[in-house]
Amino acid sequence: MLYFIGLGLGDAKDITVKGLEIVKQCSRVYLEAYTSILTVGKDALEEYYGRELILADRDMVEQEADEILKGADVSDVAFLVVGDPFGATTHSDLVLRAVNAGIQYRVIHNASIMNAVGCCGLQLYNFGETVSIVFWTDTWRPESFCDKIKKNRDLGMHTLCLLGEGRKIYEPPRFMTVSQAAEQLLEITICVGLARVGAEDQVIRAGTLRQLASCDLGGPLHSMIVTGHLHPLEVDMLRLSAATPDSLQDLRMTDSSTYTS
Amino acid sequence: MLYFIGLGLGDAKDITVKGLEIVKQCSRVYLEAYTSILTVGKDALEEYYGRELILADRDMVEQEADEILKGADVSDVAFLVVGDPFGATTHSDLVLRAVNAGIQYRVIHNASIMNAVGCCGLQLYNFGETVSIVFWTDTWRPESFCDKIKKNRDLGMHTLCLLGEGRKIYEPPRFMTVSQAAEQLLEITICVGLARVGAEDQVIRAGTLRQLASCDLGGPLHSMIVTGHLHPLEVDMLRLSAATPDSLQDLRMTDSSTYTS
Structure with missing residues (x-):
């Protein structure tokens, strides 16, 4: 066997x-x-x-x-x-x-990270296609993940972004951080960064992309969610992990398009 | 704590x-x-x-x-x-x-069933929104799950269908079977039925909706996947669980729209 x-x-x-x-x-x-x-x-x-x-x-x-x-x-x-x-x-x-x-x-x-991300409070039901974000190089800047995130958002779905390690033979492993992934994404929206889910020192941070770009969530592995339509209960949960004390306080006012119950 | x-x-x-x-x-x-x-x-x-x-x-x-x-x-x-x-x-x-x-x-x-369904060979990456299928009654026949499945298929995504138990207070639990869910779906397409995933006697059956409607997968809990775009390796894996010996043999010929690598 x-x-x-x-x-x-x-x-x-x-x-x-x-x-x-x-x-x-x-x-x-x-x-x-x-x-x-x-x-x-x-x-x-x-x-x-x-x-x-x-x-x-x-x-x-x-x-x-x-x-x-x-x-x-x-x-x-x-x-x-x-x-x-x-x-x-x-x-x-x-x-x-x-x-x-x-x-x-x-x-x-x-x-696995595919179901454990639910710990941040977003409903697994409401996730669309999962995407991978890889390290960009000078000559290779794949953007297909942006289209997939946009499709998911058009449908009101969250997107889990698995962060590529971009390892090459004879190179040490290189794991992408939530901060690096956030820098690579163009659109400004509410995201959730997750690091070391299930471990003693797991970290969850919710905020705008710009905020997450300056968040250090520590050692690998990192994952990131790009949110779609947010249910009020999901917003309450995300506030527990706000990147800064007032990160998500204005969510109802500033992003009403994604906040209808 | x-x-x-x-x-x-x-x-x-x-x-x-x-x-x-x-x-x-x-x-x-x-x-x-x-x-x-x-x-x-x-x-x-x-x-x-x-x-x-x-x-x-x-x-x-x-x-x-x-x-x-x-x-x-x-x-x-x-x-x-x-x-x-x-x-x-x-x-x-x-x-x-x-x-x-x-x-x-x-x-x-x-x-959880949200990640363990990967055991049937379909890539978790390629799942869209998860839907719930509940027991229809004479006066309550929700069809919103059909729209969601169609949206997922339009994007080439698989759909995991969680099968409602339709329990009411003072009634014993009633778990929907894959057979019952398949009868309730209208479109004919390739589906995968899963029962008791992770248990000794788990069962996986892949076939057309019509075939699954006459499959008895045994006791609860049942789940069902409506497939989207199928990768050749996914087809090979699904054949391991074919509902009948020749269920998926003609897949390349009969459903070429969902079979491009």
């Missing part, structure tokens, strides 16, 4: 009880190492799980999938994924390879 | 290690009892957690919130929610009451 096990978003103890039991009894345990990070490193996970973890980067999952699947038809192999195994990145390719090789698989779900 | 703790989607062991530790040391533990159900009942949870659980139905959370918050400023109180605390239903009202009473709160996230 090949187990896809979500680790959640914070530290070692955010794995489910069921997931931990499986990790302890598998013959090999891989740790997916390219889409996201926890607040603790591989060493802390190995110590808490009591198991050696084999790092599986993108190249390994794509080019050495057979190695990961080896023996999974007769013994149990675990593939650990930060967040949920089918959250921001799916593992369809590995699932299909396993099925084609006659290997059964099972998913142990956990929180 | 008031802890909002997600229980995940399957059984007692889908709670996180962190969540279980908190449950064991809280002075009172409430179990939210109105938006969703696990595959096991309150008794099984009490036995596994080693704690008595106080059922909190919608009326209690809305009308007796002070009772729940009592003493949470000096001791720890846990509020358990199936799925994620801010998944399909948010608990903004309880959060705001706690904050106004000077009580700190913390969220322990977990999987």
Whole structure:
């Protein structure tokens, strides 16, 4: 059996009880190492799980999938994924390879940023398409995410912006901050920045884009929401996370178009 | 401290290690009892957690919130929610009451149907607004969900349909099945039915609406996705869950409008 096990978003103890039991009894345990990070490193996970973890980067999952699947038809192999195994990145390719090789698989779900963003008070129902914002370079300035945000806003929907890490081979990981993403967005509107959701030191800040551009939300991972139509209860919740004491006080007056109940 | 703790989607062991530790040391533990159900009942949870659980139905959370918050400023109180605390239903009202009473709160996230649907192979990125489909009656046949599905499809987005339980006071819970939801939808398109996601006996079935209307996916909870633009890899994944062996074989030919890579 090949187990896809979500680790959640914070530290070692955010794995489910069921997931931990499986990790302890598998013959090999891989740790997916390219889409996201926890607040603790591989060493802390190995110590808490009591198991050696084999790092599986993108190249390994794509080019050495057979190695990961080896023996999974007769013994149990675990593939650990930060967040949920089918959250921001799916593992369809590995699932299909396993099925084609006659290997059964099972998913142990956990929180991912795709649902945990609900903690800021915006209704998950009201989110449209999720977009990715990547680092712009001198020669590469993709703007398609702006069109998607505009489409969502036209429909009154919020937009979750996943912030690209823009990592290249032989370069250390570079995670985009909420401040950097806000600078790259052109339109001025109410946004919510989220950092390290689910961790002890998570931070949520709501404000205008201009305000968020000067907010330091600390270490990775950051995400950002561009709001659509705001329900009064959502406004009340966002005020709990206001970037400055008076950030959202005037919301009813200054942005009445997005504030009808 | 008031802890909002997600229980995940399957059984007692889908709670996180962190969540279980908190449950064991809280002075009172409430179990939210109105938006969703696990595959096991309150008794099984009490036995596994080693704690008595106080059922909190919608009326209690809305009308007796002070009772729940009592003493949470000096001791720890846990509020358990199936799925994620801010998944399909948010608990903004309880959060705001706690904050106004000077009580700190913390969220322990977990999987919810809003992210766990990714297990069927459709990319969470490509979902538009989530809709609710409720039981139609002779005098109440809301159709607004059809407009939302159409808007999502116009944008090439998938739609997750949460299936209403249509419970009324003094009536036993009545959960809508995927079969019933499919009968209520008018347009013929490719849909995915999901039942008991995250549980041992989860079922995923992909097919046309007409096929799903005659599919029995077993006990609650059911969810359904109305697909938008399908990526070739998504089609390959959906074939793993085809309602009939040849359900999706002709997808490339019969629905070319939704199949461009």
